[in-house]
Amino acid sequence: NHDEDVSYVAWFESGDRSASINLDTNAVSLDLVDLADSLDLTIDAAFPVTWWVEAVSAEDTVACEQPFSFSIIPNSIIDSDGETPVEFGLHSIYPSPFNSMTTIKFGMDKPGIAVIKLFDLTGREVKTLLNRHHSSGRHQVTLNAADLPSGIYMLKLQSAGRTSIAKTALIR
Structure with a gap:
């Protein structure tokens, strides 16, 4: 079974900063403060985040067809x-x-x-x-x-x- 040899990585990007998280399951919970810290962002103003998932194996790395995005609009x-x-x-x-x-x-x-x-x-x-x-x-x-x-x-x-x-x- 080749599925066991594939790992998944979620990538997050805002501006010129990016961060990644290795996914162990098909569901993930994010702490937005930790994500903002990883991207070296302050969360006192709205900021857009683009994200995508990559499947990684020994032979290849494949990204999803189209990235997704969301914006953080905090109670500043x-x-x-x-x-x-x-x-x-x-x-x-x-x-x-x-x-x-x-x-x-x-x-x-x-x-x-x-x-x-x-x-x-x-x-x-x-x-x-x-x-x-x-x-x-x-x-x-x-x-x-x-x-x-x-x-x-x-x-x-x-x-x-x-x-x-x-x-x-x-x-x-």
Whole structure:
């Protein structure tokens, strides 16, 4: 059986960078942060990725007929000017209402883990936008809601036992 002598390699390319993963099975799960690191990309902005699979044997290497592509559009996190705000909380959501993307500005009056979650009006958690340590100061996160239906949503910022809640509307 010649199938046992064939291995498969998935290739990923973005710009002039490429990375490969040896496939052990016919299914693969990717960690996008690891993939971005392999491609030496930052994931604070959208980036396109082209990918294809090659079958490799002792005699030949054959690539799939046509490469595939996808784009990563993250919920980006940007630390701003570093000034300490007057108070902790969600400060602005712009634009609101919004179509598919909006920017949420928030303040941390002391360093700590900041968690921002998005909820629908039934109270169901829809997305976690942020869950990491932040310095004191002004910060912002971009919400990409391209995969969500129109509606009213609640944003909840939590840090060090404190909570700030704000409302926004997604209109298609």
